[in-house]
Amino acid sequence: MDPERSGARSSDRESEERANEGRSGRDHECALFDLDGTLINTEARSMAMWQLLLDKHDVRQDVRVFMGRRGRDVVPEVFPGHDVEELIREVYGYDDHPELPEIVPVPGAAELVRKVAAYGSPIGLVTSAGRDWAEERLAQVGVRELIRVVVAAEDVAVGKPDPAGFLLAAEALGASPADCVVFEDSLPGIAAAKAAGMRCVGVATTHAHADLSGADLVVADLTGVDWPPFA
Numbered sequence: 595m596d597p598e599r600s601g602a603r604s605s606d607r608e609s610e611e612r613a614n615e616g617r618s619g620r621d622h623e624c625a626l627f628d629l630d631g632t633l634i635n636t637e638a639r640s641m642a643m644w645q646l647l648l649d650k651h652d653v654r655q656d657v658r659v660f661m662g663r664r665g666r667d668v669v670p671e672v673f674p675g676h677d678v679e680e681l682i683r684e685v686y687g688y689d690d691h692p693e694l695p696e697i698v699p700v701p702g703a704a705e706l707v708r709k710v711a712a713y714g715s716p717i718g719l720v721t722s723a724g725r726d727w728a729e730e731r732l733a734q735v736g737v738r739e740l741i742r743v744v745v746a747a748e749d750v751a752v753g754k755p756d757p758a759g760f761l762l763a764a765e766a767l768g769a770s771p772a773d774c775v776v777f778e779d780s781l782p783g784i785a786a787a788k789a790a791g792m793r794c795v796g797v798a799t800t801h802a803h804a805d806l807s808g809a810d811l812v813v814a815d816l817t818g819v820d821w822p823p824f825a
């Protein structure tokens with residue numbers, strides 16, 4: 595046997611074992627975070643941007659239909675016969691509108707992401723927003739370098755409440771769905787997490803505590819949340 599090859603294999607195995615030790619903490623859990631309304635309070639701003647689009651096109655529709663879902667999934671329902679990509683570009687174009695609400699991180703968000711990372715658990719982000727927007731918002735929270743996988747609107751054929759995004763993130767992290775804990779503020783997001791076979795912490799930033807009963811645990815915000823939360 596070629597000693598160099600044999601040596602390479604054994605060092606591969608050792609580094610794999612080290613990686614597994616580092617990855618697993620006590621129990622192999624992964625954290626998958628939603629972005630809007632979960633890590634950063636953009637929901638009011640996003641809704642104001644969609645409201646501008648509705649007003650511009652004289653469409654009378656409760657803007658909350660856009661909560662937690664990809665714009666490209668909702669636009670065809672609300673604007674039948676329109677060019678979806680054109681309307682998506684238009685809504686992102688309102689981002690510099692002077693009267694939009696400020697974007698602020700959800701209390702405890704950065705602390706929790708750092709706590710999960712320090713524990714050795716892999717972290718993914720699964721958002722209904724576009725990638726560029728998501729990358730900018732993560733930089734605002736100050737935790738971009740701790741997030742291993744970002745699944746954005748462009749990365750899946752179907753958005754939440756379909757579980758595809760959460761399942762894709764789990765696969766990319768090498769985790770089984772049962773080992774994933776999802777943090778979500780929206781009803782489609784919680785439905786997606788449960789459909790993926792994952793445990794879910796509901797964050798009552800956008801909806802009332804009582805409305806998030808589909809989650810396994812509900813918190814007001816991310817302040818003082820334990821990791822792992824279901825120990």
Ligand SMILES: [Mg+2]
Nearest residue numbers: 628630631780
């Ligand atoms: Mg959300």
